Amino acid sequence: MQNKIGIHTKCITEQIHNLKIGVICVRYGIGAANSDLPIGTAHFLEHLICSTENRQLYGNLTAMTKRDETIYYLLTPQYKLTDTFNALNTKKTLDFSEDMIERERTIIIREIEQFQLQPRNLILEQLQAALFPNHGYGHSILGNKSQVKKISNSDLKRGLSYYSYPETIVLVGPWEHGQIIQAMGTAGLVVQHRKESHLSFPVILGRGKIHFSEVLRDTPFVGGGWVLPGEKSTNPFAFRVMRYIWEGRIRRCFPSKHFKLRLNQYHYAGVLTLESIEKGSKLSDLETILLELRRPISKNEYCEGVDKTTLEIMRQKENLISRSELLLSCFRYEMPSWEELQLHQQIINKHLYMDIGVYGSSIDSTCSTYTIEKNYLLPQLVDSTNENRKNNGDQCYKPLDKPPSSEILLSNFKIKNSSQSNRYWTVASSPLTERYHVLFRLPCLYFSRLLQPKDLPFSILQKGVLENVRYEGWDTLFQVAFTSNEEMQEVLHTATSTMVPIQRQSYINTSEYYMQNIELELKWRILEAIRPIVEKSVNASLKLNGLSIILPENSSITTVELDRWFEKTDKEEINGSYVKLVNGAVIGARFNGAAVICPLPYKSLASLIIQEAAFGVGKRSFLSLENLTRSKGLSYRIVQSLCRIGNEIFIFWGIQCPPKLTNTFYETVKEWLISLRMSVKDVELWFRDIWTPFSPNKHKSILQLLRDMDRMGYYALPDESPDALLDNYLRQMLENKMIEVSFRKF
Structure with missing residues (x-):
C-alpha cells in the first residue's frame, strides 16, 4: 500500500440560485473491494460515521458504500458551509467508543438478516464472487454475520487511514464557486494528499456453470453474469443508453419470463447480469438473450435510448443528492453519437458469450463446468488521456450555471384545503426541475385494494410519465x-372532473407486487389486517381527494379550474369503517417482526410533526424513533405510515426483528x-425549521417538496401553525390504547 504524493482532492461545483440548502458529496477511496481490510469493514465504518453521535455533529448525513469507494452526502444550510467543512476534518471528529462499535455491529447483523430475506440478493453475491475470484470485486459489501463479528477495533482504525482526506468533493447548492474554495481552504481540505486503494484491473476471472440449488431451495432461478469494462475506460452515458436498448430487446424477446438486466460499473471493471425466477425459464434463454444483445444497434434504437437516458438525467437533477452523483460520475462526458455507441458495442460484444461468463440454474443438476481464467485483459473503450476529458491535475471544476433568476422562488406557492371535507390542492415551483409534476391522491376505500402502476388511466400516461x-x-x-404546461393542463382538466377512471385489470391476486421489499410488504400486511369494511365495486372509478402540483421556476398556472373542482366536490365525503384489530394479533409474513398501530386524536399538523420526528432529519436535541430502535439493536430500519379511513386517522x-424482541419494540415506541x-x-x-411548507426554498428534491406540500393539504387543518398543541396531542395518543401486533415467518 502506497501513500501516493501529488494526488489531490478535487472539487466540482454547481450553483443553483434561489435555494437556501445545498448538498456536499464527499468521496473517500475505501470500498468493499479493498482487500487490505476484512470483508465488511468499509460498510462498518460507514455505519459508525453515520451513527447517532456523529449525526449530531454532521446533521443530515447519509452515505453509501460501493465496491471502490464510500460516498457521504451532507445536506447543508446555505449559512453553514464553513462549519460543515470543519466537521469534515475527520482527524478531529472521528472517535468511536467500544459501546458504539458493538451497537453498530448488532445493527449491521440485523441489516444482513433483512438483506438475506431476498434469495435474489444471495444469488447475485454468489455470482459476483464467482466472476471475480481472488479480487476485491468479488467481496460482499455487507459481509456475512461471521465476518462482521470478527472485525476488530484495529481493523477499523486501519480503515480510518483512508479518511485522512477525501478524493473528491462535489457541491450543489446556492454557493458561489469562490465562496466554496475559501471555505475549503479555511478547513484545510484543498490541495491535500490522500491515501489510495491498491485495487487494479482484475486479471483472474471465473468461467462456466455453477449451482444455486442450496441457496434457492425450491425457487426456480436462471441467471448469469459477464464481466465488462469499468468506469475508468468507458463513457458512462454510452452504458446508460445501451442499458435501455438492451432492456427493450429482452422484453420483446421474452415478454412473459421477465428476465431482469443489471448493469453495474466499478472503477476497473463492470458486471452485466441476467436473471429470471419465472417457471419455464432455462439456461438456453440466456444464450438467446446474449445473441439479441450482440445485434447491431439501429438508429431508431439509439434515438429511443438517448431519449430515455435524457429523461433519467432530468430525474437525477430533481434531487440534490442524485444531482451531485451525476456530477461525480458523468460530468466529464457527453452523450455519445450513434457511431460512437456502435464502436462501444463492437468491443463489448466480444464479452457477451455464454462460455466466458458465469451462469447457472437452481433446477439444473448437471455437472459444474466452473473454471478460472488467468491473465485476462479487459479493453479500454475510452482513452484516459483523451483530450475530451479534463486533466487529472485540475484542482476544481466549475460547470456553467444559469444566470440568477429574476423571480423569487415559490412566489406562486398556494395551498387550499377545506374545513368541511378532505378536498385540497397545493401549487409550488422549484429551480430543481424543468418538468411539470402532479400528484394525484386517490382513496381506495371502495376499491378493496391499493392501486398499482398498471391501474393508472392510459389517457394520463399518453401525456405524462x-x-x-x-x-x-x-x-x-x-x-x-x-x-409542457399544455400537456399538464389538459390532463388536469380531465382529472378535476372529480373522478379518475381506473383501468380494469384482468389480474386479481396482487400480493406479489406488495412483496417486492420489506417496507412495502410490512405496510401492505398491516393494511390487510385493518381492511375497510366496504362493498366491493366492479367498475371502480375513484373520487380524487386532492392534487399537488410542482412547476419549473418562473412558470405559472391558473387555479380557476382547481377552484371550480374544489367547490363542486367540497360537500362530498367518503366514509367507511374498518376491521377492529385485536391487540396482540399475529400476522403471517415472510419475516419476523413487530408493529405498533396508534389511533390519532384528530386531524392536525401535530400528526405530521410526530411522523417527521420519527426519522428526525438534521440536527436536533431530541431522540428519533429510528435512532432509539437502532441503539437498542432492534432493527436497522423502521417503517411508518399515516392511515386514514373515513374520519379516523x-x-x-x-x-423486522426476532420474536424475542417484539415486546422491546412496543416499549421502545x-x-x-x-x-x-x-x-x-x-x-x-425543529419542525418549524425543517418542514418544507414553512420554508419551501429549503427543499432537497422534487419528491420531498411534492410529498410535504401534499401532506400539508391533506392532514393539516386550514391555516394551522406549527404551534399545534403537540403536548396535548401526544398526551391523548399515550392515553389511547395502542394496538400491538407481531409478524411470524411462514
Whole structure:
C-alpha cells in the first residue's frame, strides 16, 4: 500500500440560485473491494460515521458504500458551509467508543438478516464472487454475520487511514464557486494528499456453470453474469443508453419470463447480469438473450435510448443528492453519437458469450463446468488521456450555471384545503426541475385494494410519465411528470372532473407486487389486517381527494379550474369503517417482526410533526424513533405510515426483528413518545425549521417538496401553525390504547 504524493482532492461545483440548502458529496477511496481490510469493514465504518453521535455533529448525513469507494452526502444550510467543512476534518471528529462499535455491529447483523430475506440478493453475491475470484470485486459489501463479528477495533482504525482526506468533493447548492474554495481552504481540505486503494484491473476471472440449488431451495432461478469494462475506460452515458436498448430487446424477446438486466460499473471493471425466477425459464434463454444483445444497434434504437437516458438525467437533477452523483460520475462526458455507441458495442460484444461468463440454474443438476481464467485483459473503450476529458491535475471544476433568476422562488406557492371535507390542492415551483409534476391522491376505500402502476388511466400516461407510486394508508398517490404546461393542463382538466377512471385489470391476486421489499410488504400486511369494511365495486372509478402540483421556476398556472373542482366536490365525503384489530394479533409474513398501530386524536399538523420526528432529519436535541430502535439493536430500519379511513386517522410503526424482541419494540415506541412530550418545545422549533411548507426554498428534491406540500393539504387543518398543541396531542395518543401486533415467518 502506497501513500501516493501529488494526488489531490478535487472539487466540482454547481450553483443553483434561489435555494437556501445545498448538498456536499464527499468521496473517500475505501470500498468493499479493498482487500487490505476484512470483508465488511468499509460498510462498518460507514455505519459508525453515520451513527447517532456523529449525526449530531454532521446533521443530515447519509452515505453509501460501493465496491471502490464510500460516498457521504451532507445536506447543508446555505449559512453553514464553513462549519460543515470543519466537521469534515475527520482527524478531529472521528472517535468511536467500544459501546458504539458493538451497537453498530448488532445493527449491521440485523441489516444482513433483512438483506438475506431476498434469495435474489444471495444469488447475485454468489455470482459476483464467482466472476471475480481472488479480487476485491468479488467481496460482499455487507459481509456475512461471521465476518462482521470478527472485525476488530484495529481493523477499523486501519480503515480510518483512508479518511485522512477525501478524493473528491462535489457541491450543489446556492454557493458561489469562490465562496466554496475559501471555505475549503479555511478547513484545510484543498490541495491535500490522500491515501489510495491498491485495487487494479482484475486479471483472474471465473468461467462456466455453477449451482444455486442450496441457496434457492425450491425457487426456480436462471441467471448469469459477464464481466465488462469499468468506469475508468468507458463513457458512462454510452452504458446508460445501451442499458435501455438492451432492456427493450429482452422484453420483446421474452415478454412473459421477465428476465431482469443489471448493469453495474466499478472503477476497473463492470458486471452485466441476467436473471429470471419465472417457471419455464432455462439456461438456453440466456444464450438467446446474449445473441439479441450482440445485434447491431439501429438508429431508431439509439434515438429511443438517448431519449430515455435524457429523461433519467432530468430525474437525477430533481434531487440534490442524485444531482451531485451525476456530477461525480458523468460530468466529464457527453452523450455519445450513434457511431460512437456502435464502436462501444463492437468491443463489448466480444464479452457477451455464454462460455466466458458465469451462469447457472437452481433446477439444473448437471455437472459444474466452473473454471478460472488467468491473465485476462479487459479493453479500454475510452482513452484516459483523451483530450475530451479534463486533466487529472485540475484542482476544481466549475460547470456553467444559469444566470440568477429574476423571480423569487415559490412566489406562486398556494395551498387550499377545506374545513368541511378532505378536498385540497397545493401549487409550488422549484429551480430543481424543468418538468411539470402532479400528484394525484386517490382513496381506495371502495376499491378493496391499493392501486398499482398498471391501474393508472392510459389517457394520463399518453401525456405524462409515471414517476412514483406511494401509499399512505388506504390512499394511493400517483406522481406524474409532464414536459409542457399544455400537456399538464389538459390532463388536469380531465382529472378535476372529480373522478379518475381506473383501468380494469384482468389480474386479481396482487400480493406479489406488495412483496417486492420489506417496507412495502410490512405496510401492505398491516393494511390487510385493518381492511375497510366496504362493498366491493366492479367498475371502480375513484373520487380524487386532492392534487399537488410542482412547476419549473418562473412558470405559472391558473387555479380557476382547481377552484371550480374544489367547490363542486367540497360537500362530498367518503366514509367507511374498518376491521377492529385485536391487540396482540399475529400476522403471517415472510419475516419476523413487530408493529405498533396508534389511533390519532384528530386531524392536525401535530400528526405530521410526530411522523417527521420519527426519522428526525438534521440536527436536533431530541431522540428519533429510528435512532432509539437502532441503539437498542432492534432493527436497522423502521417503517411508518399515516392511515386514514373515513374520519379516523392512525399512525403505525413497524420493524423486522426476532420474536424475542417484539415486546422491546412496543416499549421502545412508548418510551419515544414520552421522550417527545418531554422535549415538545425543541421538537416544535425543529419542525418549524425543517418542514418544507414553512420554508419551501429549503427543499432537497422534487419528491420531498411534492410529498410535504401534499401532506400539508391533506392532514393539516386550514391555516394551522406549527404551534399545534403537540403536548396535548401526544398526551391523548399515550392515553389511547395502542394496538400491538407481531409478524411470524411462514
